[in-house]
Amino acid sequence: MAEKQKKSGRLQRGLLIGSLALNLLVLGVVAGTVFTGNGPGGPQRVDLTAGPLTRAMEGERRDAVRTALRESGAFERRDRSEIRQDMQVLLATLRADEFDEVAFRDALSRQRARLQSGQNAVLDAVTAQIEEMDSEERAAFADRLEDQARRAPAPRRQSN
Numbered sequence: 001m002a003e004k005q006k007k008s009g010r011l012q013r014g015l016l017i018g019s020l021a022l023n024l025l026v027l028g029v030v031a032g033t034v035f036t037g038n039g040p041g042g043p044q045r046v047d048l049t050a051g052p053l054t055r056a057m058e059g060e061r062r063d064a065v066r067t068a069l070r071e072s073g074a075f076e077r078r079d080r081s082e083i084r085q086d087m088q089v090l091l092a093t094l095r096a097d098e099f100d101e102v103a104f105r106d107a108l109s110r111q112r113a114r115l116q117s118g119q120n121a122v123l124d125a126v127t128a129q130i131e132e133m134d135s136e137e138r139a140a141f142a143d144r145l146e147d148q149a150r151r152a153p154a155p156r157r158q159s160n
Contacts, residue, residue, distance in 0.1 A: 009099065052148035053126045056141055061133075065125040074121035079114055086110055 086107040093104040
């Protein structure tokens, strides 16, 4: 019985760590895509969020999205510091003799809230630009977005 509980606890920890890693990946993809202006011919990224939307924006509209995100405060230096602090909490809870589920979940919840705030800021900025488009601009945007959606990330190399 005790062995079964240990396996279940390890599985839960693994799932929580995986969830945190995925959350951080998504936040990184959103911020990186928006702030680097990764256009056609640039390195491909895994797009789990609004990446194709921002890449399909052109010129002044893409710049306006970047400006809106900077002004939103969604990706401040403070967030990186808080992310590191929460990572330290997660590591400490994992290394402790007694697992503190509440502290672990609280740290993950803070990470998720930061991620959601960033995603909301991106979607608000993109939506504001789309609302200003006329029907022809939206149709052209839709074509570029469709093109972005068709681009697949490069296949991973298999190591033997």
